[in-house]
Amino acid sequence: MDKKPLRLLYVDDDPDDRFFFESATQIIDSGLSVATHNNGALALEHLHESDFAYDLLFLDLNMPVKSGLDVLDELQQVIKDRHLKIVIFTTSGNPANIEATYKLNAVLYVQKPGSFDELVNIIRNIVNMHNQLTLPVPFEQFKFSAKYA
Numbered sequence: 001m002d003k004k005p006l007r008l009l010y011v012d013d014d015p016d017d018r019f020f021f022e023s024a025t026q027i028i029d030s031g032l033s034v035a036t037h038n039n040g041a042l043a044l045e046h047l048h049e050s051d052f053a054y055d056l057l058f059l060d061l062n063m064p065v066k067s068g069l070d071v072l073d074e075l076q077q078v079i080k081d082r083h084l085k086i087v088i089f090t091t092s093g094n095p096a097n098i099e100a101t102y103k104l105n106a107v108l109y110v111q112k113p114g115s116f117d118e119l120v121n122i123i124r125n126i127v128n129m130h131n132q133l134t135l136p137v138p139f140e141q142f143k144f145s146a147k148y149a
Contacts, residue, residue: 006127007033007053011043011071012060012089017112021058024120028127040066044074052082056130059106061090061097069097072104079105085133087126102142107133110144 018036037043061068088109
């Protein structure tokens with residue numbers, strides 16, 4: 001029996017970050033199904049239209065139109081009912097953002113890396129452990145670190 005490809009949705013307003021994310025996923029596994037959006041409002045619309053048919057949602061926090069925090073807040077019922085797994089993927093290391101996204105049921109908080117190789121390794125690790133990402137997440141395991149590598 002063929003294994004269903006893992007479906008990822010990446011939401012980020014930066015076109016370079018979207019390009020690097022898609023490129024990294026192709027290096028990891030060309031069978032990954034990846035969709036991207038440049039703002040939270042479009043992502044929410046797409047999620048509703050697709051009946052939330054994604055395994056992992058990678059979500060930037062700082063975006064125009066609708067921020068990642070707003071998206072996360074709007075998806076609370078879906079997270080609970082459909083077990084949608086949301087990974088915060090942002091440049092921010094602000095403790096207030098980490099705490100807020102933890103309280104809003106994201107499964108993992110990742111600060112964007114400084115190199116493409118690090119990006120590939122981080123995404124590979126998250127893809128490999130996606131079945132283990134479940135709520136509730138102990139707070140000490142919420143922020144992604146090299147220990148997962």
